[in-house]
Amino acid sequence: MPKNKSFVSLWLDLNILSTHNFMIKRQNTLKLLMVWFCLLLGQTVYSQSDYTGNKRVTGTYAITNATIITSPGKTISNGTIIIKDGLFAKISTSAQLPVDAQIIPGDSLIIYPGFIDALGEQGVASPEEAKRPKDMDPSNPPNHVAGITPELEVLDYWNIEGNGVEAWRKNGFTISQVAPKGLMLPGKTALVVLGDEKSSNYLSTASGLYAQFKTPRGLYPGTTLGLMAKWRELYKNAVLKQEHEKMFVAQGNGLARPQNDPSLAAFYPVIDQEIPVIFQAKDELEIRRALKLQNELGFRLVLTGVEDGSSLVEDIKAAGASVILSLDLPDPKASKVEFDEATEEAKKAQQRVVEAYNNALMQAAHFEKAGIPFAFSTQDAKSGEFMKHLSLMMENGLSEEAALAALTINAAEILGIAQYTGSIAEGNLANLVITTDKLGDEKAKVKYVFADGYLFEYEGEKPKVDMSKAKELVGTWNYESETPGGTSKGTVKYEINAGELQGEIVVDDPDGSGQITRKLKDINYDGKELSFNFSVMAQGNKLIVYAKGTVMDDKFEGTLSIKDMGKYSLTATKVPEFKL
Amino acid sequence: MKKFNYILLCVLLLVANGLTAQTPKGSVLIKNATVLTVTQGTLEETDVLVQDGLIKKIGKDLSAPKNVESIDATGKFLMPGIIDAHSHLALDVVNEATAPITAQVSMADVINPFDVGIYRALAGGTTIAHGLHGSANAIGGQSITMKYRYGTHDPEDIIMKEAPRTIKFALGENPTRVHGRGKNLQPRTRMGVEAVIRNGFAEAIQYKKQWETYNASKDKKNNTITPPEYNLKLETLADILDGEIIIHCHSYRADEIYMLINVCRDFGVDKLVFTHVNEGFKVAPELAKYTMGASVFSDWWAYKFEVYYSTAYNAAILMENDVITSINSDSGELIRHLYHEAAKTQRYGGLTDEQALSLITINPAKQLGIDDLVGSIEEGKQADLVIFDNHPLSVYAIPQMTFVDGVKYFDINDDEDDQRLKVSPTQMVEPVYLQAEDERCMHGVELFTEEAANFTHTH
Amino acid sequence: MRKINLIIYIVLLLLVPILSYGQIEGEVLKPEGGKFLLTGATVVTVTNGVLEATDVLISEGKIQQIGKNLSASEATVVDCNGHFIYPGMIDSGTRMGLVEVGSLAETQDYAEIGNVTPNMQALTAINPNSVVIPVTRVSGVTTTLSVPAGGLFPGTSALINLNGYTPDQMFAGFKGVPMNFPTLARRGRWDRRSDEDIEKDAKKAMKNIDELWEKASTYMKLEDAEAELTYYPEMEQLAKVVRGELALMVEVNKAEDIKNAIKWIKEKEVQKAILTGVSEGYRVAKEIAESGLPVITGPVLAIPSRDSDRYDAAYSNAGKMQKAGVKVALRTNEAENVRNLPFNAGFAAAYGLGKEEALKAVTIVPAEIFGVDDKLGSIEEGKNATLFIADGDPFETKTQIKHVFIDGYKIPMTSRHIRLYQEFLERNPGLEK
Structure with a gap:
């Protein structure tokens, strides 16, 4: 970063960069935080009416009598947490509850520090696809067309209400390092808190330079070969350009004026070791390639999206790189294939697939054992599978402490924000997640999330669906139910929408003639046991109908029940799908 | 399994040498073999002692030092590890086909040590292969000489560190089709190919001068010369002009071969090898005088127009005209039986055993600049060795054991079926390929040419 | 000299x-x-x-x-x-005479437009003056089967001798109709279909073949009943296969596909059937032997079809099938390098087939499979003088x-x-x- 004042004003005079961008880039995290706290205070001072009724009544909360895991391995039993103005005001076993506090009874609940997504894409929109200029030389395309936009700032494309934010917050995530979308060098990452939609929510506008092994089609650099060469060239030219600019500032007279190149300028904070390069490197070879560039060029490196890094722990350690493991685990489908009449050969081959699958599940445990602190990335992972994947990793050797550390304090340290978040401590950002059971426990559900001091409430008893089995249900089922009023017939339809099993049932309208369609709620399905409920209105009363039973192939057998009104048999058959 | 051997050796070495990264080196005594030295004739009933990866002694009645395994090779043939001067095996990407000159890219960046083709090549006696960039560009990427130490996960372990730098050039149909006809960029003709290469060299001279000027004045007081732009492409071309890189040029027709000889002579470049070079026989005297030789196919022809007027006698004619000649594979299939490909020069041209064997050992070593280290069985050379049950030029010859640096990577008596190093956790059914496709020169350029996908051979 | x-x-x-x-x-x-x-x-x-x-x-x-x-x-x-x-050596599967320069579409005469083109005659398109022919025959390969390629039924192959100025002078007395059996294998590394799509495509193709066979059978029955049929050259040709006048050459490679093909051939009671390709034949050698179907396999010098296969899977395939009792002939599946047939035989010999059986696999066995063993395939009085003289083992x-x-x-x-x-x-x- 150019630190010289006269140089800055000179640049402004030359009007090479827009003032706004330039100023923002000069902010470091701390300054930003100060600005942000001021804004926060301002908000409380100048309160006003809200005719939408959305505004909260108070920003002060007290969670009482809960088990508090303040950081991995440190537990306070029957503790109380007081949150005020976005910060943890008090954590103790005998706190006086403020009069303005909204009280949340935490009995039998567990409180963890809010989870930190060390790299994600939630809320990030794709930039518009770069237009290829007419008569462009594909061997030397403009940077932005070739996927080289390190100057881009992800916040320009980020929105708290964007895709995925709510889904991940529901899982307990309160802070995310969001990455821009694109190819080889999509831009700079930013740190955001997943707080209230009215707040500005960012902690840092440029936390790292994001890089990927992705290239454009038919343009240089079109493959990993070109990408590696282009990386070296960009970096070295950035070093040279920075040198030139320094010369110009120091000496000026007689020197050629430096031409502005925003792409190269974006490397300066990397060269000055102010921010790391955050390299998406999923498999062994990609990790090695990222390490190779780091070794040659000397930047600070964070590897992200790591899926297959177990055998590289020593190399990663030696390089001093930070690691963000992917929360995405391989589809277990292949490892669970059963061959009834398989040859010895096929069984052996299958055994290797199973081994590979198990290795993937054990990756986090490997890193723990090797003593490399790591965080997790939500990128490419499905929010609906977070708890399941976490418990899979824990079943495969990852300790509870390490899992929690990866989601909280390690992530905060890797992102350089441990001084104000990552653990439950007085004065830290009020980010926490409240669950019904311990992390890794299959029954664990998120009940509340505090992000940036804002409360988000979730149904604790979330229905559970085994998504790998849910596909079997998809389609239309004909059902019959024997009730005192006679045989009732209709259809149930299941579909998978946005990774969720949904359904609707067609039932006789209790209030009249004909049939009505109702949405299924709380669908539970583990591959065998199926339950759901739906509601109907009967003479002004809302009746909740519970269905429960067993699925065998294309048949369902079970019961329908309505509270205080009895149980009736329910059978259903799947309508065969027409397939070519 | 080989990979366990490798891991075991690595562990042993780590213990022995601390944490210095080093590839495994082995010791072994091979007894009583017919030793085909290639450079020093055939030695009957001779022993070869290997220590720490090097050939220590060749002679009769040698005894094995303590802890050195002894292998009885009575009735068997021992030859140097086979060297393939043209391969695309074990590379994740072959072509960066986006520009007519891509000297800045480097195959060392995309080595894939998990390619099971490496094991198959070892099972065919090949120990060293030159991994080249494809032939889409007039000047392609920098190539990499690999030692097939199968079992490692680290691409660096596969690299033959001692080998000099090399780079791929390509003339004729491929670069003109990809750029000229595919993208409407020069070159579209063989005239254009020459111009592109000359332009590249000339720009590199200018570039070099710019840097020399800057470097000379940068530390002077009141220097006003600012750093020039760094250009890895021109940097590499300048290194070629400085003689630091050996060119391996994909070529077919006599005229284009002659063209590049002239261009290189004009720019003072003499480290030049032609590869494929199907019509090399037509300019054999020129190749003999001005180049480091020709690396050819044994018998491939007629797969495209520029190889229609070729002959399987090419290697024999070149050899008889004193051109340094090698036979290469450019194929994951042929690399498994280069000994047989070399033998074809006996059918087509009647070369002697020694001449034929030199085509896949010492001659490719010369073309890669590693003939002082490998390519023949001589004391002091690296112990890359293959044991055959029959004379390797016989069609019935079957490789029995293959050693790299004295470490055994293939042993027919201890050969598990599944040699994959890595398996995908999500692969439902292992795919079966009807046409098990070769690694090939024009890999990855389908993007630019519709017809490329229909090719059986696109070398 | x-x-x-x-x-x-x-x-x-x-x-x-x-x-x-x-x-x-x-x-x-x-x-x-x-x-x-x-x-x-x-x-x-x-x-x-x-x-x-x-x-x-x-x-x-x-x-x-x-x-x-x-x-x-x-x-x-x-x-x-x-x-x-x-x-003279017989190569039981080539593109001899049907292509001059591999990459030049103008010289490719082996693949016609259409999925069902059994009426396309390879013999018509064979160029007697191809430069490839002399290059091939001086190696002792005197006779080749030229096979069209493409859809389900790409055409009719023809056995030719590599001398003559017209196709008829070259014709060596055998024609067969190749059929590409629907496969669960991938066509190459570029084939990126999902496993599900591959299965779907194969099922569709299977259904198509069943229907075509049904039609051809109907055509034959009506023909035999001397019904007046409208012009339908494709069915006319397939009817000859159903009737057993022409052999059906079933191209099939993956183990599972081979088993299905054998079942299909039995089911349809195909009169004359030959399995070709059969690159994974060693995996189901017993089943092939039991079916009694002859096999044309090759190239021997090939990469194994699966990454997990032994490196010598293709070298040893012919030997393993022959030992299990399968009648095996060899092919190169080549055009300009059919001259490598003896080397393919040599490798097969070294990797388990043995020299004697390997020689048969390029002489008398194909002659028998093609029903021309009264003229070709051995040195016997009365047979055609199609032979060669060598200074040693021709595979060496x-x-x-x-x-x-x-x-x-x-x-x-x-x-x-x-x-x-x-x-x-x-x-x-x-x-x-």
């Missing part, structure tokens, strides 16, 4: 009278008919053992006599002392082929490859003009 050079020199000397007819410079070497006495050879008959120091008399295109000290005054004597006589790489006879014609031992060698071995001018 090298050996080959010498041979050519001798051949040239023999042809001096012909040369003198030329009005312009340059030699023209033509196949020569007539009566030939091959003397003092070791005759590898394939069917009746090896005969030492034996003469073979060729007359009117046939092997007229085999014996010791034969004499025939008017015959041209070819001294074969120390040499070996073998029946360094062996030189001395003479080739096809239907009694003595073939000039030259080709473009040899002529280029002659011109350029010692170029004139050399480096300096």
